[in-house]
Amino acid sequence: xxxxxxxxxxxxxxxxxxxxxxSLKHIPPMDEAxxxxxxRWVVNIxxxxxxxxxxxxxxxxxxxxxxxxxxxREMKLVPDRKQSIIEWLFDTFxxxxxxxxxxxxxxxxxxxxxxxxxxxxWVSNMLGSFPGIVFTGWENGKLTEIxxxxxxxxxxxxxxxxxxxxxLLVFVISHAFAIKAKGFKTWLKGWxxxxxxxxPMNLIGELAKPISHSLRLFGNIAGGAILTYIFSYMxxxxxxxxxxxxxxxxxxxxxxxxxxxILAIAYISAQLT
Amino acid sequence: MDKMDLAxxxxxxxxxxxxxxxxxxxxxxxxxxxxxxxxxAMDAMARQPEMMGAITTRMLLADAxxxxxxxxxxLIAFLIIFAL
Numbered sequence: 350x351x352x353x354x355x356x357x358x359x360x361x362x363x364x365x366x367x368x369x370x371x372s373l374k375h376i377p378p379m380d381e382a383x384x385x386x387x388x389r390w391v392v393n394i395x396x397x398x399x400x401x402x403x404x405x406x407x408x409x410x411x412x413x414x415x416x417x418x419x420x421x422r423e424m425k426l427v428p429d430r431k432q433s434i435i436e437w438l439f440d441t442f443x444x445x446x447x448x449x450x451x452x453x454x455x456x457x458x459x460x461x462x463x464x465x466x467x468x469x470x471w472v473s474n475m476l477g478s479f480p481g482i483v484f485t486g487w488e489n490g491k492l493t494e495i496x497x498x499x500x501x502x503x504x505x506x507x508x509x510x511x512x513x514x515x516x517l518l519v520f521v522i523s524h525a526f527a528i529k530a531k532g533f534k535t536w537l538k539g540w541x542x543x544x545x546x547x548x549p550m551n552l553i554g555e556l557a558k559p560i561s562h563s564l565r566l567f568g569n570i571a572g573g574a575i576l577t578y579i580f581s582y583m584x585x586x587x588x589x590x591x592x593x594x595x596x597x598x599x600x601x602x603x604x605x606x607x608x609x610x611i612l613a614i615a616y617i618s619a620q621l622t
Numbered sequence: 623m624d625k626m627d628l629a630x631x632x633x634x635x636x637x638x639x640x641x642x643x644x645x646x647x648x649x650x651x652x653x654x655x656x657x658x659x660x661x662x663a664m665d666a667m668a669r670q671p672e673m674m675g676a677i678t679t680r681m682l683l684a685d686a687x688x689x690x691x692x693x694x695x696x697l698i699a700f701l702i703i704f705a706l
Contacts, residue, residue, distance in 0.1 A: 386704050561690065568693035569686075575700060601686075608686045 369587050382582055386575065389503070391490030400508055402484040407505040410473045417468070439464065445611070450618045452530050459617050462522055466515055467610035470506055470566065474606050477504035477570055478598020480590075500578055501594070507571040509563065516559035519613045527620035562612055569605045573597030637706060641699040648695020655688035 376382070392399045421435050428436060446460040481502035485494040505511040528536045540551050577593040626634075663681040667674050 383704070564694060564697070565687075565690040568690070568697045572693060572696045572700065604682055604686045608683060611683070 376582075379582070383579070385485045385487065385493070386578065388486045389490070389508075390484040390486035390492045393490070398490070400510065402503040403505050403508040403511060406473075406476065406502060407511065410469060410476060410505060413472050413476075414468050417472075442467070442610075446614055449614050450621060452621050455526055455530065455617070455621060458526075459614060462519070462617070463610045463614045466519070466613055467606055470515070470609050471603065471606035473504045473506045473511075474570060474598065474602030476502050477507060477574060478594045478602060501574045501598070503574075504570065506566055507574055509567045509571075512563035512567045513559070515609075515613075516563035519562065519616055520555075520559045523617040523620040526617060530621050558616055562609070562616070566605050566609050569597075569601055573601055637702055641702040644695050644702065645699040648698070649692050652689040652692035656685050659684045659688060 389400055390402055392401055417435070421432050425432060442464050443456075443460050446463060447456055450456050450459050478501070480498040480500060483496040483500040483503060484492060485496065487493050524536070527539075531539075541548055542551070573593075574597070577590060577597055580593055581590040659681055663677050666677050670677075
């Protein structure tokens with residue numbers, strides 16, 4: 350760390366300290382601060398309930414992923430830093446899929462599914478590791494307040510709808526691949542193994558997969574955001590949120606994105622054996 | 623806090639006790655599981671120190687899967703406190 354970095358960091362810390370000192374007067378009492386916790390902004394269009402905060406943030410995540418894709422579209426023979434990171438990531442994933450999936454015909458498509466899910470979930474989790482625009486709703490779903498830098502972003506992965514969509518996608522894809530690989534009759538017979546009495550157990554076991562798959566990611570990201578909010582309130586937003594965002598956002602977010610895509614690979618390959 | 627009648631008091635007490643029990647009992651399983659994972663990872667690292675990097679990443683992955691039941695109970699506790 351040279352002298353310029355030290356001066357820069359001291360200025361940032363001074364601004365942070367002054368902002369904290371000013372905001373200390375405006376912090377609401379505990380029951381008022383926590384009364385809107387967990388209430389989302391919901392819009393009803395033709396009988397369907399939409400969550401606009403999730404849609405807006407999903408578009409932001411898509412734009413970031415597309416920007417990453419466009420910036421490495423022309424592969425150079427001598428890679429620069431960004432290209433080598435992307436190459437390393439894709440290579441690691443491809444080797445993992447190759448080791449796990451037994452049928453070589455499905456390696457490439459499984460890799461595409463798992464990698465797409467990983468990119469979306471990881472960028473979304475990273476977005477959830479710093480403060481941003483927060484839409485606060487009330488019980489009837491009406492938008493009451495738009496806050497900027499009051500809480501972490503309401504990222505798409507902190508909403509069960511997104512995670513359940515991806516988990517069901519993996520569930521359907523795994524069974525479609527199984528039908529394609531083994532044929533319809535062998536796939537149907539797989540439900541009645543080892544004997545027909547076990548059919549309900551197999552059914553419940555299969556249906557439990559997407560539920561646990563989606564709830565794990567949702568619980569980690571949404572629970573991390575709520576815990577960060579509560580702990581930050583208890584120290585009046587002074588310094589601790591940075592460590593909480595570092596842990597719940599960067600560390601847990603990366604690990605959960607990895608776990609989500611690895612489980613997707615494992616579920617698909619379990620159907621192919 | 624202003625004065626509340628008996629029904630409200632019982633409702634509030636049930637909420638608090640339920641959330642506490644959900645989180646406390648639900649944290650036993652992940653605690654035991656993650657302890658096991660950590661202990662065996664330490665064993666493996668002591669036996670083969672050159673594998674430390676690979677063991678650490680797999681240990682973290684196994685931790686993330688083992689703590690999922692704890693995360694479910696955290697969700698239930700939040701639901702009880704804020705949504706019930």
